[in-house]
Each structure stands twice: as structure tokens, then as C-alpha cells.
Amino acid sequence: MIKFLPHYYYTHMLTQLKEGEFNPYYGIYIAKAEYPDIVEGLRKGKQEFIDFVKSIPQEKLTYAYADGKWTIAEVLQHLIDTERIFTYRALCFSRKDTTPLAGFDQDSYAPNSNANHYSLTEIIEDFEAVRNSSVTLFRSFTDEMLLNIGEASSSPMSARAVGYILPGHQKHHFEVINKKYL
Numbered sequence: 001m002i003k004f005l006p007h008y009y010y011t012h013m014l015t016q017l018k019e020g021e022f023n024p025y026y027g028i029y030i031a032k033a034e035y036p037d038i039v040e041g042l043r044k045g046k047q048e049f050i051d052f053v054k055s056i057p058q059e060k061l062t063y064a065y066a067d068g069k070w071t072i073a074e075v076l077q078h079l080i081d082t083e084r085i086f087t088y089r090a091l092c093f094s095r096k097d098t099t100p101l102a103g104f105d106q107d108s109y110a111p112n113s114n115a116n117h118y119s120l121t122e123i124i125e126d127f128e129a130v131r132n133s134s135v136t137l138f139r140s141f142t143d144e145m146l147l148n149i150g151e152a153s154s155s156p157m158s159a160r161a162v163g164y165i166l167p168g169h170q171k172h173h174f175e176v177i178n179k180k181y182l
Contacts, residue, residue, distance in 0.1 A: 017164065023155035029168030030161065038138050038146075038163035045167040046131040049079075052174055053124050056182070061123075062116045065180045070110045072181050075173055076123050077115035078106060080130050083166055087134045090162040093150035094141050103153035138163050 017030065035041030053076065061073040070078065085104055092101060115123075146160035 017158075017161060020156050021149060021158040022161035022165070023153070023157065025155075026157075026161065026165050029172055030164045032168035032171040033164040034167065034171070038160070039135055041167040042131060042135050042138060042163070045170050046128065046135070048174075049127050049131070049170060050124055052177075053120055053127075056120065056177075058120055060182070061118075061120065063181060071116055072177055073115040073118055073123065074110040074113060075177060075181075076127070077113040077118070078110055079170055079173055080123075080127050081109050081113065082106070082169060083130050083134060086162045086166060087130075087137055089150065089152045089157060090141075090159040091137060093148045093157065093159040093162075094145035096148055097150060099150075100154070101150065101152040134166065 022030065033041055035044060056072060062071045064071045064074075089101055092099065118126075141159060146163070147158055149156050149158045151157070
């Protein structure tokens with residue numbers, strides 16, 4: 001059985017992230033993370049995802065605002081796929097695995113995800129499973145584990161940075177969906 005540390009261990013201010021903990025590319029997502037406590041941000045983001053997806057009409061899921069752009073369902077699946085990949089990265093880094101981790105081609109994942117055949121309920125169910133796993137993973141990390149840095153996509157990244165990238169990435173894509181799709 002995993003022994004979880006007291007909740008106060010997970011209060012990490014965004015300002016504590018240091019140069020070298022993440023590729024500057026991810027700064028746009030980290031800046032959108034609203035909660036300094038990683039676990040709280042993931043939990044609140046879970047409910048925000050559910051509420052957001054429930055507000056989308058089923059018939060809009062396969063809508064893309066232009067040729068060659070992802071559908072709403074593909075964007076939502078992209079969030080799920082990215083979370084799976086990034087939490088694996090955080091796990092590796094937390095365990096001091098120094099194996100360089102490859103990037104992933106998000107543009108090949110989306111059209112090959114089968115997302116356009118999912119219902120709103122299926123998307124929510126998949127996200128909840130992934131996010132619940134992310135919450136328990138980050139809850140299990142000590143401060144030291146969160147600070148461990150590994151390499152992904154030829155750049156350094158800390159487990160802690162992943163904890164801020166995920167909710168910020170979610171918020172970014174919700175903004176895009178609201179602006180360009182709905």
C-alpha cells in the first residue's frame with residue numbers, strides 16, 4: 001500500500017520553478033496553471049474538464065473549424081494522451097531514471113485516436129481514469145522526487161514542472177475550443 005504524505009508537502013509555488021526544470025516552450029502552459037498546489041490543481045482541473053465536456057453538444061464533437069484542424073473530440077483526446085505521456089515522464093524523473101525520453105508526434109496521435117467515434121460519456125470516463133491516476137501519482141511524490149530532473153524531447157524537465165504543465169495545457173486547449181470551435 002502506498003503511504004501518502006501530508007497534503008502540505010505538495011504546496012509548490014509556480015515561482016519556485018527554476019531555469020532548467022523545463023523547456024521554455026512549456027512556459028505558456030505553466031503560466032496558465034492556477035493552483036500552486038499540484039494535487040489541488042489536478043483535482044480541480046478534473047471537475048473543470050467534466051463540466052466543460054458536458055457543456056459541449058454531442059453533435060459538435062466532430063466539428064473542426066478549418067480543414068486540417070483537429071475536431072473537438074480529437075483536442076479532448078489530445079489532452080488525455082498528453083497527460084498519459086507526461087505522467088509517465090514524471091514517474092521516470094521521480095525515480096531518477098536518466099534514460100532520455102523521446103518526444104511524441106501529437107499530429108499523428110490525433111487522427112489515429114479514434115476520438116471522433118467516442119461519446120461525451122466515453123471521453124469523460126477516459127479522462128477521469130487518467131486524471132485519477134495522475135492525482136495519486138503526484139500525491140505519492142516527496143519534495144525531493146518532484147525536484148528530480150530528467151530529459152524528454154531533448155530538454156530537461158522536472159517531475160514538478162509536469163505537475164504544472166498538465167493543468168495549464170488543459171486550460172490552454174479549453175480557451176482554444178471556446179474561441180475557435182464553440
